[in-house]
Amino acid sequence: MKLLRKGAEAELYLTEFENKGALLKKRVPKNYRNKELDDEIRKSRTRLESRFLAKARKLGVATPQVYDTDLEEHSILMEFISGTRVKDALTKKNFETICTDIGEDIARLHAYDLVHGDLTTSNILIHNGRLTFIDFGLGSNSKKIEDKAVDLLVFKKTFEATHADLMPAGWEKIIAGYSAKAKDAEAIVKQIEKIEKRARYH
Ligand SMILES: Nc1ncnc2c1ncn2[C@@H]1O[C@H](COP(=O)(O)OP(=O)(O)O)[C@@H](O)[C@H]1O
Ligand SMILES: [Mg+2]
Incomplete structure (x- = not known):
C-alpha cells in the first residue's frame, strides 16, 4: 500500500479493491488523548463517516462508495476518486x-x-x-x-x-x-x- 497523504487525523493509502483503485482511510492514534477515549473517538468517527458517506450517496450527493468499514482498525476502504x-x-x-x-x-x-x-x-x-x-x-x-x-x-x-x-x-x-x-x-x-x-x- 502506498501512503498518499497524511491528514490531520488520518493516513490515506492507495490500494485496490476488486481490481479497482481504492483508498484506505485509517485514523491514527493521538497520543495526547487518553488511550481508551482516543480509541472510542476514532471508532465513533469511523462509524459516522461510513454511515454518512452512504447516506449522502443515497440522497443524491456523490460520495466515494464504501467497500468496507473496520472499526477495530479504525479504517474505511472506499472508492478512489481521481480528480x-x-x-x-x-x-x-x-x-x-x-x-x-x-x-x-x-x-x-x-x-x-x-x-x-x-x-x-x-x-x-x-x-x-x-x-x-x-x-x-x-x-x-x-x-x-x-x-x-x-x-x-x-x-x-x-x-x-x-x-x-x-x-x-x-x-x-x-x-x-x-x-x-x-x-x-x-x-x-x-x-x-x-x-x-x-x-x-x-
Ligand atoms: N476517496 C478518495 N479518493 C481520492 N482522494 C481522496 C479520497 N478520500 C480522501 N482523499 C484525499 O485525501 C485527503 C484527506 O482525506 P480526508 O477524508 O479529508 O481526511 P482528513 O480527515 O485527514 O481531512 C483529501 O483532501 C483528498 O485529497
Ligand atoms: Mg479532510
Whole structure:
C-alpha cells in the first residue's frame, strides 16, 4: 500500500479493491488523548463517516462508495476518486458554476437533515466538473435550523480564508445555489447573519 497523504487525523493509502483503485482511510492514534477515549473517538468517527458517506450517496450527493468499514482498525476502504480538491481547482474563471453546484449539494444534504460538520474546499473533490463530497467523520443528523446555519458558517470562514480572491462573489454563488434548493433556506440564511452579528458583539 502506498501512503498518499497524511491528514490531520488520518493516513490515506492507495490500494485496490476488486481490481479497482481504492483508498484506505485509517485514523491514527493521538497520543495526547487518553488511550481508551482516543480509541472510542476514532471508532465513533469511523462509524459516522461510513454511515454518512452512504447516506449522502443515497440522497443524491456523490460520495466515494464504501467497500468496507473496520472499526477495530479504525479504517474505511472506499472508492478512489481521481480528480482534484476543489481547493486546488477553483479559479476566477470557473468558480461560478462550481460554487453554485456546491451550494445545491449542501442543500440536498440539509434537506435530509444531514449536517456535514467539516465543510471545506479540501473536503470536496472535483473531476470533469462533477463534485464528490468526503470526510464525513464529524457529521450528524439534525433538523435544527441552527445546526444547518453553523454548518454553513464554518464553511464560510474557511472559504473566506482559503479563497480570499473569490470573495464575496464565490460565497454569494454558494448561497444562491443553496437557496435555490434548500427547504428552509430563508430561515437558515437569516440565522447565519444572526450568529455573525452575535459574534461581532462579543
Ligand atoms: N476517496 C478518495 N479518493 C481520492 N482522494 C481522496 C479520497 N478520500 C480522501 N482523499 C484525499 O485525501 C485527503 C484527506 O482525506 P480526508 O477524508 O479529508 O481526511 P482528513 O480527515 O485527514 O481531512 C483529501 O483532501 C483528498 O485529497
Ligand atoms: Mg479532510
